[in-house]
Amino acid sequence: MLPEDEIKRRLEKMISRRRLIHSLGVQTTAIKFARLYGVDRQKASIAGLVHDCARDLPRETLLEMVKRFHITVDELELGEPVLLHAPVGAELARVEFGIDDEEILNAIRVHTTGDVGMSMLDKIIYLADYVEPGRSYAGAGALKRLAIEDFDRALIAATDQTIMYVIRRGGLIHPRTVAARNSFLNSLAIRPCNQVIGGDTSDGEGPLTRCQSGRKSRER
Ligand SMILES: [Fe+2]
Ligand SMILES: [Fe+2]
Numbered sequence: 001m002l003p004e005d006e007i008k009r010r011l012e013k014m015i016s017r018r019r020l021i022h023s024l025g026v027q028t029t030a031i032k033f034a035r036l037y038g039v040d041r042q043k044a045s046i047a048g049l050v051h052d053c054a055r056d057l058p059r060e061t062l063l064e065m066v067k068r069f070h071i072t073v074d075e076l077e078l079g080e081p082v083l084l085h086a087p088v089g090a091e092l093a094r095v096e097f098g099i100d101d102e103e104i105l106n107a108i109r110v111h112t113t114g115d116v117g118m119s120m121l122d123k124i125i126y127l128a129d130y131v132e133p134g135r136s137y138a139g140a141g142a143l144k145r146l147a148i149e150d151f152d153r154a155l156i157a158a159t160d161q162t163i164m165y166v167i168r169r170g171g172l173i174h175p176r177t178v179a180a181r182n183s184f185l186n187s188l189a190i191r192p193c194n195q196v197i198g199g200d201t202s203d204g205e206g207p208l209t210r211c212q213s214g215r216k217s218r219e220r
Contacts, residue, residue, distance in 0.1 A: 086109055
């Protein structure tokens with residue numbers, strides 16, 4: 001992998017000034033989340049910095065790169081080529097910056113739609129993209145606070161926001177985004193809870209608890 005200074009120099013030529021400022025914001029936020037949630041800071045830093053390296057490419061170029069890199073795409077992505085900046089960005093990160101760490105590349109690959117089975121690094125980049133300091137949409141402040149207080153709920157809130165935005169525009173929702181939201185909700189439902197709401201342990205499975213999602217579950 002190229003040194004970070006060289007990556008930045010190359011990135012400056014690939015994306016607009018505005019996009020670079022956004023990318024530096026995602027990098028800073030990703031490092032903060034990595035520290036908070038025990039993820040490799042260096043990986044979070046590089047993934048955050050380069051996640052949008054293909055974002056300013058014209059749609060024709062994105063479609064050409066899909067062919068060049070043999071990226072598998074679906075109908076929805078072909079109809080909405082902006083979505084392709086994530087998988088194309090992962091391949092560009094490999095060839096332009098010499099990044100060969102698959103964890104970093106996957107975080108870039110899934111940062112737009114989300115996916116099932118996301119790693120913590122994937123989630124950090126996905127959420128940092130919504131809450132970096134330059135984000136000023138309605139509700140950004142609340143989402144920024146939630147990302148610190150309850151990362152899992154912030155993931156769901158961010159995904160809900162995207163889905164509702166696409167619905168308002170009459171657009172198509174990518175199935176991976178729906179699948180990602182479902183998996184975030186499932187993780188929330190089964191995560192360990194501390195609030196005991198019933199003391200019957202006669203079945204040996206431990207007391208009933210209530211998660212923040214409001215569902216009953218067993219302590220685990
Ligand atoms: Fe992006
Ligand atoms: Fe971004």
